[in-house]
Amino acid sequence: MNILTGNDLKSGAVVWWTGETWSIHVNDAALLDDDAEAICAREEAARNVNLPYPIEATRDEDGIRPAHTKERVRALGPTVRPDLTLKPADPDIGNWVI
Amino acid sequence: MYLYDSYDQQMVDARVAEFRDQTERRLNGKLNEEQFRPLRLMNGLYLQLHAYMLRVAIPYGTLNSRQMHALAQISGKYDRGYGHFTTRQNIQYNWIKLEDAPDILADLAKVEMHAIQTSGNCIRNISSDHFAGAAADELVDPRPYAELLRQWSSFHPEFTALPRKFKIAVIASDTDRAAMRLHDIGIQIIKNDAGELGASFYVGGGMGRTPMIAPLIREFIPLDQLITYSEACLRVYNRYGRRDNKYKARIKILVHELGKEEYARQVEEEFAHLLNQGVEPPLEELERIKLFFDDPAFESGLSNEIDHSDPDFARWVDRNTQRHKIPGYVSAVISLKPVGGIPGDASVEQMHIMADLAKEYSFDECRVMHTQNIVLPHVKMADLHALWTKLEAAGLGSPNLDTIEDIIACPGLDYCSLANARSIPVAQKIAERFADKGCTEELGELKLKISGCINACGHHHAGHIGILGVDKKGVENYQLLLGGSEAQDTALAKITGPGFSEEGIVDAVEKATEVYIANRTEGERFLDTYRRIGMDPFKEALYG
């Protein structure tokens, strides 16, 4: 399955397409049907997002997990600074990424 | 150190105003990303893995305390409380908001700093010896020449769209502390047989995908032709460098494909053509610049005695200080490599402390090393214990310069969108392994360098031990390299064989050090032993 990601234009924050808007939480990401290009073009033109692109991901009982390590690092934050990630209190975050 | 005149300040202020306007136009939709991207890159603003990243130029790594305080304030006000010192003697901020970027550039301009030419296919920040003006073995201070080159290369209209980025290093001692021959142009200030100062030009070095050691292409250029000859080197490259293939566009490929003799011949031809064109600034300009780099008011007649009775202090002095040209002084290195820490990172508080210590103990000056540490260049030996005590209290007193704990690591996959693998956790695990074993000091000088991809920002080709992160079917994998050096005995490291997992690479490094210990002779460093016994015993231990 594919989901859409990009960066917020103003803050640069990593964001995920929810089907209606952009969220910083990957678990809010919506599965894409085949109109990714149209969504990207529309959202980018409206400056809701910067440089969006589709990526592969899987969904299991824990939620959505991007297929590639790089996107998992993007989804959470740097593995070497848990305090700066989206789950600063979760001691197990490294395992989610890798 | 160099201080801006009104022209410098005007240029930097004008650039801030221009970028403020460009940013506003991007935010209100008058520019799209395709139009804006080259403009933000010209101001050092990248879009990285988690946010915008701003790279700020620190010319030849030299900072005064006011500038270091300003860098700290930016980390606190606009970023997340830390900065990352890089292998190009610069600083990077990882969490910048686009809307804040013009204000940050304005804050930098107030302390004579900027982010101009820290990205893009132009001449980048000029790097130099971090012990310049202090080292006992230097001929002259190389920084006035670096500054002259900085002024020549800043906004040079002919060289803002080169085939690729271009990096220049300048040194003035036979000991190379700036990886000079691994730059596009490496310049060494020397004296000829007649006792005149001049410059040797090494052109076409670099790391990255195709590492090369720059060959000597001109033994001696008089200093009143330094800029003209540099211009000739750049002109030949600008005309014939490969623009058709990004991976073959660096000058090293041109020099390699033409052959150094033919490249040098073309440069000489261009040089002869340029000599009467008034390219060279008048020598008075160099003299004017030199005044900024006069020695501070060193005291004379100081003793070289240091009280070594405190063993922890003695260890730090032995490891982290460097002989100074003036008796009674040393250059002291502040390690940004605490075991388990992130190489090159410093918190807001640590930056403020380093700035205060530079002011109190080092004539208001500090330097960024390409090894991602900070130097206080001129410290009185009598002040060392007080300095060390304060560093210890701030978590900045690690006594590990040039040891296996003093690892260069690029940001890797934790921060960098080009990365294949993470560098920082590998550095942390290796440092922890050796610190736990308690054998760091026993291993002596051992330079370990890690890059998260083939771009080699972590200088892995030049490590006594180098590690390159690769992507093996979606899993991080690490190649091990041995035998590199970026010092005066510059050498490119060789790959040992198949790569290792994240845990496996730590074991592999440990095995390599065991081979060294088992084979070394009296006084041999890891690199010396490797050069004497060759790769085979290491391969046998790693894969046998």
Ligand code: SF4
């Ligand atoms: S070497 Fe690669 S991963 Fe490391 S900082 Fe450079 S581009 Fe990024």
